[in-house]
Amino acid sequence: MENAVNNENKSNNKTLIIILFALLAVSLGVNGYLLYSNSQIQKEVVVLTKEGQKVVDEKGQLQNELNAQLARYDSLFRDNEEARNLLGEERKKVEDLLKKVSAGNGNYKKLKAEADGLRKRQDELLIRIKDLEDQNIELTETNVKLKKDFDEKVIEADGLNKQKKQLETTVDMGSRLRAYEVMAEGIKVTKSGKENATTKAKRSNKIRTCFTLLENPIAKGGSRTLYMIVKDPSGQVLATGNESTFTSSEGQAMVYSAKKDVDYENKAVDICMYFGKDDMPKGKYSVEVYCDGYSIGSTTCELK
Numbered sequence: 347m348e349n350a351v352n353n354e355n356k357s358n359n360k361t362l363i364i365i366l367f368a369l370l371a372v373s374l375g376v377n378g379y380l381l382y383s384n385s386q387i388q389k390e391v392v393v394l395t396k397e398g399q400k401v402v403d404e405k406g407q408l409q410n411e412l413n414a415q416l417a418r419y420d421s422l423f424r425d426n427e428e429a430r431n432l433l434g435e436e437r438k439k440v441e442d443l444l445k446k447v448s449a450g451n452g453n454y455k456k457l458k459a460e461a462d463g464l465r466k467r468q469d470e471l472l473i474r475i476k477d478l479e480d481q482n483i484e485l486t487e488t489n490v491k492l493k494k495d496f497d498e499k500v501i502e503a504d505g506l507n508k509q510k511k512q513l514e515t516t517v518d519m520g521s522r523l524r525a526y527e528v529m530a531e532g533i534k535v536t537k538s539g540k541e542n543a544t545t546k547a548k549r550s551n552k553i554r555t556c557f558t559l560l561e562n563p564i565a566k567g568g569s570r571t572l573y574m575i576v577k578d579p580s581g582q583v584l585a586t587g588n589e590s591t592f593t594s595s596e597g598q599a600m601v602y603s604a605k606k607d608v609d610y611e612n613k614a615v616d617i618c619m620y621f622g623k624d625d626m627p628k629g630k631y632s633v634e635v636y637c638d639g640y641s642i643g644s645t646t647c648e649l650k
Contacts, residue, residue, distance in 0.1 A: 411461060412440055412444040415464065523610070523637045523638070523642050525559060526557060526643070528556075528635065529557065530553055530555040531544075532544050533553070533554045534549050550649055551622055551623070553623075554618055555574055556617065556619075557635065558617070559608065562612060570608050570610045570638070571637070574606075575601070575603055576603040576621045576631060578627060578631060584621060586603070595638070600636070604620060619635070630648045632644070632646050633646065633647070
């Protein structure tokens with residue numbers, strides 16, 4: 347009886363040991379699986395972390411590249427208005443793309459391809475601008491040379507104009523008539539028409555001015571009008587009463603005392619001009635003769 351109980355206990359213990367070993371094996375299998383699964387998960391996490399970091403790095407790199415493109419555009423805008431007009435739209439495209447990248451909107455590969463396209467476009471435009479700048483430099487140098495040549499021609503023309511004006515002035519001065527040995531005196535004209543010179547104011551009724559109109563081969567021949575201006579001792583112009591005038595070479599209207607038309611044939615001719623007035627005051631009178639607006643001679647006389 348006792349042996350039967352012992353045998354039964356031994357059998358139970360053996361079964362328990364088998365169960366324990368079975369449970370241990372299952373536990374070890376489960377733990378092994380869990381360890382394997384955890385290892386795989388950690389590997390996937392590492393891969394995902396690396397891929398995520400790569401995306402972050404590439405995103406940052408793309409942002410930096412786009413910012414660099416904007417900086418290149420801005421550096422041109424500061425000094426070049428033509429570049430601003432030409433590149434303004436392209437800069438706006440880069441700015442819009444940078445906003446998309448910063449916000450994480452859209453497919454990254456598509457954004458990267460778009461960025462590459464914009465960068466290529468920028469390089470092409472910068473080459474074009476460089477060509478334009480080179481052309482502008484060449485045109486500027488050409489313009490400077492043309493301006494220099496033009497200025498030299500202007501200076502040369504100015505010199506010729508000055509010479510021409512000097513020559514014209516010389517010819518003009520040379521062609522003017524001249525009055526030689528201008529003499530003025532008081533005279534008494536009798537009823538018979540006889541002229542008697544006098545220095546007495548109370549006896550004078552006219553002032554006679556005589557001179558020689560000199561020969562001038564280059565002067566204009568033909569009819570010429572001579573004007574005589576007589577001023578009394580107070581400086582007042584003595585006129586016939588209607589105060590007729592002529593125009594001087596300076597464009598000034600001048601009152602004259604007497605005038606005389608002369609047929610000038612480029613030869614010397616003696617001329618006398620008269621101004622008459624009763625009750626002439628005592629003092630010194632001045633006389634000046636004009637032709638073609640220029641003074642050609644002057645003198646004085648004194649009545650006592």
